[in-house]
Amino acid sequence: MVDVSGKDVTARRAVAAARYVTRPDVIALLRDDALPKADVLTTARLAGIGAAKRTSELIPLCHPLPLDAVSIDLDLTDDAVLITATASTSGRTGVEMEALTAATVAGLTLHDMIKAVDPEGTLTDVRLLEKSGGKRGDWRRQG
Amino acid sequence: MVDVSGKDVTARRAVAAARYVTRPDVIALLRDDALPKADVLTTARLAGIGAAKRTSELIPLCHPLPLDAVSIDLDLTDDAVLITATASTSGRTGVEMEALTAATVAGLTLHDMIKAVDPEGTLTDVRLLEKSGGKRGDWRRQG
Amino acid sequence: MVDVSGKDVTARRAVAAARYVTRPDVIALLRDDALPKADVLTTARLAGIGAAKRTSELIPLCHPLPLDAVSIDLDLTDDAVLITATASTSGRTGVEMEALTAATVAGLTLHDMIKAVDPEGTLTDVRLLEKSGGKRGDWRRQG
């Protein structure tokens, strides 16, 4: 674990995204909350938030951090759910992994709810979009 | 949580895969274990195995299962790490989510170890490859 | 921890109940999902299911059990939410504590979602209703 004791406590924020790809008829069922398991989107959101809080238990060299906020947005396209996760802390190290973990576990939970009708659903393009705070300053993904 | 009390205890197995995409120079560092954080592949493997054991804590409607085995293979290509995760149980429900969780957290851990040199690294194509056991019999991904 | 190695593996089931008491205007907001925090009932249900899976971590002498099913029903009255939790296992010991933990954490989560508008909300009458399976046979609460 990198020693962060010499770093300043600053407000830090990270945004991650992912995409869960399935069939258009599954997205239609999701819009109508007509899948065998109900409340799919709320369940995925809560799972993502819960996972963000446990990031340091999942990722071996992550520091435990007191999170100030985690939010997850889920937007439906014709054949996919777009996942955006934002995490914030006031701490000595960044929250990229918290945002990525939130997006990922939200996506895995979508699959758990959907897999009875589409076992081929795929979670893809899990990536950091931007981060701010800390000594290196702001960073934003290119392209 | 789906009631599985009427299902038989059978040997069940699932294989999931994912791909972590980065730059060729990062893969070269990885081959030489020359990244700022050492033992990247072992760390990712152990993180994936640990996450498989905690799947039912992460995915809200997953059943807690006694796992018989979890293994994770990591293969390097020119610009990516191919992740394959296999999970086995003797239980009343399948281990797809355990295999997918293992593959995903292994991938997130790769990113945690690599992000200082490539913050744009992306985890992609997280998907189930095959599963066996249980009433519905074997399933294998098409294409 | 009581030694259960001499007990038979049988299908076991327990039902617990609790009541979260608040003001009628809060129940009206809850019916319309118009509280400051959305999806209150789904969140409470998922929290209860999650807690059932962690019962053996919370209650010092509980055995870890593979749960076959957990479900939580929430019914609204004029000034309360009635919580019913059912847990099932195929194991060597009963699931009363799992059902009680599920009902309780569902109730605490209701309070967390409601406390901004009613800090006086009270969780009450947390109790076992019935259990079945195991050597002692069925039990049902009197009165």
Place this chain on the structure above:
Amino acid sequence: MVDVSGKDVTARRAVAAARYVTRPDVIALLRDDALPKADVLTTARLAGIGAAKRTSELIPLCHPLPLDAVSIDLDLTDDAVLITATASTSGRTGVEMEALTAATVAGLTLHDMIKAVDPEGTLTDVRLLEKSGGKRGDWRRQG
């Protein structure tokens, strides 16, 4: 999860209470530590403290908080155990849920230790008594 990054770090404290109701002969056994499971009160106290530390894992939208103190008092009446739990933090959000979770899990643990002799034992009146710290200032339960 509510964004608390704009809130000040202040000393915050909350007191919660609950009552575990059983039969007078069970209370007599409890006074003499003569129940089948020993050290009932200490076990309940430790379980409550342990649960307070895990509140953010149990309650989906709770923030992880560094706790400065948790204490649990158990007082015996003729037919009940009165549970009082106090939690303190130096943080950006309150510790009501930590105090309530501590009181509740202490009560559930009492039931786990007592249920062999009184399966009808009931945990009741789980409620916040007072809280202090933060922008809204002090609050005390009426009546």
Place this chain on the structure above:
Amino acid sequence: MVDVSGKDVTARRAVAAARYVTRPDVIALLRDDALPKADVLTTARLAGIGAAKRTSELIPLCHPLPLDAVSIDLDLTDDAVLITATASTSGRTGVEMEALTAATVAGLTLHDMIKAVDPEGTLTDVRLLEKSGGKRGDWRRQG
């Protein structure tokens, strides 16, 4: 993680021991429960049992197991606490690590309770005494 799916489910049991060495005056305080922190022995016992249940989360390649029983005995000598931990399961793999983890965390908890009066207290001789069950049959430590 070793694949245990081909192994039989049998009754398995392991006994581990450790010794926590401190000063005679500390042992005297412990006998009278007169240390700054009360209920030292009960707290250590419960911590050991709790840790046994979490062995597979702590030891990376351990399998999650449903434990049938865990017990911890603490005996005082003139300058030490002798710790004996026994774990049992009906499973496909042994419970040595569960017994060792229980003994160890009981010992660490003794130190946590005692360290204000003896920061030099030492946990020593953590070792397996015997195990039974499984294909290899019984094993007992020599000497």
Place this chain on the structure above:
Amino acid sequence: MVDVSGKDVTARRAVAAARYVTRPDVIALLRDDALPKADVLTTARLAGIGAAKRTSELIPLCHPLPLDAVSIDLDLTDDAVLITATASTSGRTGVEMEALTAATVAGLTLHDMIKAVDPEGTLTDVRLLEKSGGKRGDWRRQG
């Protein structure tokens, strides 16, 4: 749990050590990474770091702390592995238990990896070496 709300937030650091004793031929296998389980030293190190992060879940009266750093050094002698664990925080209470827990779980993990070839391996001399920070100032073990 001791109330630490009146204590200052200061940089605190603790160093603990332990020794895992086995046979010389096992140490030779370890040097060559030729044991049945691979990557023994890395696995033990990661297990120790993971355990340090969970100290407050394992030790009943430990405060949850945001860790700034944890590191584990493993040195081989002819018949033992010397374990040194260092933990740092910026907090209101010390990190002795985090350092001791890290050293201990690293040692237990060594045993888990080695026990197939040496079930008699012993973890011994788990002790605090030094600590700094906080009101009482620095402390260093005598002899």
